Amino acid sequence: METTTTEPGASRLPAAEAGRKARPVRAGARGGRLRGLVTIALFLLPGLVLFCLLVVAPILVAFYTSTFKWSGLGGPPTEFVGLDNFTRLFANEVFLGDLWHGAVLIALSVVVQLPLALGIALLLNQRLRGRAFYRLVFFAPYILSEAITAVLFTMILSPDQGLANQILGFFGLDGLEWFADQSTVLIALFLVMTWKYFGFHVIIYLAGRQGIPKELTEAAQIDGASGWKVFRFVTLPLLGPTIRISVFLSVIGAIQLFDLVWIITEGGPTHSSETMAVTMFEFGFNRFQVGYASAISVVMFLISLVFALAYQRFVLRRDLEGATTVMRDQR
Known part of the structure; x- marks a missing residue:
């Protein structure tokens, strides 16, 4: 007469039902990760905006105006001189x-x-x-x-x-x-x-x-x-x-x-x-x-x-x- 034993704590649910039970956990983990990324983005956004306005934008403007002969007065530069x-x-x-x-x-x-x-x-x-x-x-x-x-x-x-x-x-x-x-x-x-x-x-x-x-x-x-x-x-x-x-x-x-x-x-x-x-x-x-x-x-x-x-x-x-x-x- 054969007997079957199960390990202590082993799940007796069918595989399909166990998979359905596990899916909400993975979805919850993804949702928590997404909320964490959104929180990080919101905290970084003010500093990123200031960095772009005060650092990136002046650098780009300097590169642009360096290719013009311009006095800085009388409107935007128009006399392009290249390098x-x-x-x-x-x-x-x-x-x-x-x-x-x-x-x-x-x-x-x-x-x-x-x-x-x-x-x-x-x-x-x-x-x-x-x-x-x-x-x-x-x-x-x-x-x-x-x-x-x-x-x-x-x-x-x-x-x-x-x-x-x-x-x-x-x-x-x-x-x-x-x-x-x-x-x-x-x-x-x-x-x-x-x-x-x-x-x-x-x-x-x-x-x-x-x-x-x-x-x-x-x-x-x-x-x-x-x-x-x-x-x-x-x-x-x-x-x-x-x-x-x-x-x-x-x-x-x-x-x-x-x-x-x-x-x-x-x-x-x-x-x-x-x-x-x-x-x-x-x-x-x-x-x-x-x-x-x-x-x-x-x-x-x-x-x-x-x-x-x-x-x-x-x-x-x-x-x-x-x-x-x-x-x-x-x-």
Whole structure:
């Protein structure tokens, strides 16, 4: 006599009836997923509209007007010149000088400003009396506006009664024409940039350093590693993602530099401190050559875009892959 057994909890419903029971569950899941997508879309819509109006639309308008000879007055552009504005641009020695000035400021920022910020961040991470006060002092310049910073250093580096030349005179040295001499103006501007922005990078590095577990550095010290070796083989590699982001922000900021240069020197003397943004402003708002200024803005945008994409592809690839993996695991 044969007997049949059923596993505990096994369904005794026919297959067709079980399928009919399961369908509402799948439909409900699809409905919940759809409601989630609608909710996400509603939350994203205001930001997306603002992004299109304030970012995408100006970019498209700049591309369009860069192909016209237009003063910006008297209605929409009508004199189509194609790529003539770009041809003029790359034949202009002033614009080529702008590219060189930007490259110099980028190199100085990466080689001088960022290592200085990293060193100060490591010092502020130590147990120091008044550490919070020091952090405030180093970060304070960053919260000042560019206009205030520019006016302040115009007075400090004034060739007549400026504090910098008075200090040089106290040590028996001759004063400098900081912003009026072609040989010193870029260095002087870089000093202002460093004072203004390095506090931001200090805070970034400090946050990254505090995110490194103490157990790792303590284990290296127990193994006999010196302070330099702990920094070289433990701290610096783990700060890699933070340093890469800091370099990216510094380069993009140097490409788009405008406020400090315009207020302090207006690009002088004789274009020796001019940047692409300053040249764009000069042609667009002072000479009313909006089509030509739009071509400059397009070149600035393309340089920034190409750098951002290449940097993301070749430098930030490991960091982005790690973030993507974490997000997938959390889902």
